[in-house]
Amino acid sequence: MEEVVDSKAVELPYEKEQGRERLKRVGIIYGEVGTTQFTFSVTGSVEQGDYVQVLHEKFGWVLGRVDEIKRKTNLSIEKAKEMLLGSDIEVKEMLSATVVVIGYRDRKGFLQYPRIPFRVGSIVYLAQDSFIKKVIGIEEIKNTGAYIGRLFRYRSIPIYLDINAMVQKHVSILAKTGAGKSYLTGVLLEELLKHGVTAVVVDSHGEYPSLKYPAKKTKLHDEFKVKPRGYASKIKVFSPDPQLNNAKPLKFTLAAMTPRELLNLMNLDARQYLIPLRKAMDLLKMSRKYFTIRDIIRLLESEENNNLAPLISQLEYLDEMGVFDKKGTRIDEIVEKGKLSIINLRGIPPDIQELVVQRLSMALFELRKRGKIPPLMLVIEEAHNYAPQQGMSSATKILRTIASEGRKFGLGLCIISQRPAKVDKNILSQCNTQIILKVTNPNDLKAIGNSVEGLTKGSLEEIQRLPVGVALVTGGNISMPLFVEIRPRETKHGGESVKVI
Ligand SMILES: Nc1ncnc2c1ncn2[C@@H]1O[C@H](COP(=O)(O)OP(=O)(O)O)[C@@H](O)[C@H]1O
Ligand SMILES: [Mg+2]
Structure with a gap:
């Protein structure tokens, strides 16, 4: 259903240049009308998610989006059963769409929404691309x-x-x-x-x-x-x-890690291993700027303390992972x-x-x-x-x-x-x-x-x-x-x- 609307004939706050436009009519506002939401009886082809526009008597064209569509019928469950048994039942139905109002651009270009509801009986049109872009503020910012x-x-x-x-x-x-x-x-x-x-x-x-x-x-x-x-x-x-x-x-620099960070990584109990690990790393730091996990392991092994075995085996695992090096990336x-x-x-x-x-x-x-x-x-x-x-x-x-x-x-x-x-x-x-x-x-x-x-x-x-x-x-x-x-x-x-x- 298509009709020619002379948009010059109505007071538009802007877009006077719009001239004659072809707009597709999709329904008529009915029932209770709010400022942020309204329903319309669907007469044309419209789907959930479509943008629509309605002319407001005071604010000009306003943009909305179809949030939901319901098919309302008078067919009761009893009548449905009769229908199943072959009776000829006349069904009245209508499509009702709920629109969430997005708003319009005022003279200064700010997004506003009408503070007075639309009149029932107002015609709902599918929104034009140019109008959608203008109201939502979609710009083709190719440079940035x-x-x-x-x-x-x-x-x-x-x-x-x-x-x-x-x-x-x-x-x-x-x-x-x-x-x-x-x-x-x-x-x-x-x-x-x-x-x-x-x-x-x-x-x-x-x-x-x-x-x-x-x-x-x-x-x-x-x-x-x-x-x-x-x-x-x-x-x-x-x-x-x-x-x-x-x-x-x-790779990461081993010397930049604290003993506690290393222990966290190995999921070992800090109370048990922090002191020996710190001692080993401190010793290495005193003699050189960079060292490897093998250097730590060698020092720990020289302690000949069986309690350190879990620490040593975890260090060996870290060494295999190869994420640490003398000098990291x-x-x-x-x-x-x-x-x-x-x-x-x-x-x-x-x-x-x-x-x-x-x-x-x-x-x-x-x-x-x-x-x-x-x-x-x-x-x-x-x-x-x-x-x-x-x-x-x-x-x-x-x-x-x-x-x-x-x-x-x-x-x-x-x-x-x-x-x-x-x-x-x-x-x-x-x-x-x-x-x-x-x-x-x-x-x-x-x-x-x-x-x-x-x-x-x-x-x-x-x-x-x-x-x-x-x-x-x-x-x-x-x-x-x-x-x-x-x-x-x-x-x-x-x-x-x-x-x-
Ligand atoms: N925009 C898109 N257009 C076409 N195919 C897509 C698009 N987005 C995802 N796919 C396809 O869907 C599959 C899953 O996408 P993917 O981005 O890997 O999912 P996720 O990272 O969310 O798990 C891929 O095989 C991809 O080819
Ligand atoms: Mg993925």
Whole structure:
């Protein structure tokens, strides 16, 4: 159902230039009308999630979003049974849609919502793309924006996320396994690389080295105006296990560790082993600047004390891990302006992973404070492991510090997790740009409902049913939660699920 509306004929607070527009009528407002919400009787084709616009007698065109649609009928359960038995029953039904009012732009360009409800009988139209963009404030910020995709079901409205806002005020990416977190993180990293922004990613599963290689071209690439390409020249990969992960070695200086830190790493009782370990390390420090784990073991063995056997065997395990060296990798050599450094932790035991994240984060924070490395984004996969809500990880403290103080120094944090409820609330609450893909776990949904502003009841329902690759995005330059269809990758996605058969 289409009709021509002369928008000049009505008082518009702005957009006088709009002229004659074709608007598609989809229904009429009825029943109880509030200022923030109303229902309309559906007469045209409209779906949940569609944007609609209604002309308000005082405020002009106002934008809303269909939050829910119900089919109301007069068919009772008794009549339904009769119908089943073959009776001819006449059923009256109507579609009723609930709209959450988004608002309009006033003369000064501020988002307002009408403080007087619409009149019943007002006609509801599908919103025009230009009007949606204007009211929501969607801008194509190509210079400083990360192109992440299109407004869901509105393919002609591209969505850009402000990169400065992301680095200065942190990002969280939350969703259940397989919903598309790593794929989307790949999209973000491509955009950072394209804009010359430095980044370090803690890659728990070795998914990101594939950013070096172009993706296979598909139809979607054309639709989203994306060209496959690789970033090999801008990527450096490091790993505590350089052979396994085909990477440059990442080692830490043993002499920079305290005996207590070493014991924590080995899960040994500090009361029993702190004194002998400290004694050995102090002795070594007196005679040289750098030493190895073998040096400590040799000293302990010379004590000929059987009680030290568990300590020695744990030190031997650490030695095998090979994360410590006389002289560790210099972090200012890992980070390079405009490049992406991948810390590949595939196949590394959890305790060593924790150590890597803690040492690396501490070094990045200190070096950034002193201006020794460029401003950068630190991306952390499986963040619930390094910053758990319950219990502690050795990395929690420094990650909290970066979350609360990083913005002062241009050290941005991007937290990725499949268990939002299990990530430290202090850290999550500091993430201003929030990206949420499909979530179904009730505890995780509750955590998201509590932390995301402006989520409607309908949107929370929608999060549980999101298709792969569609995200709810808010914060930064996006002033209200928007559903975004993530663009295809330029590069190969490294997180393909393993086919069992
Ligand atoms: N935006 C997207 N477009 C197309 N396919 C996607 C998209 N996001 C995810 N996928 C596919 O879904 C699968 C799981 O995505 P992934 O990002 O690895 O999930 P997660 O990291 O959340 O566990 C991958 O095989 C990937 O190819
Ligand atoms: Mg993943």
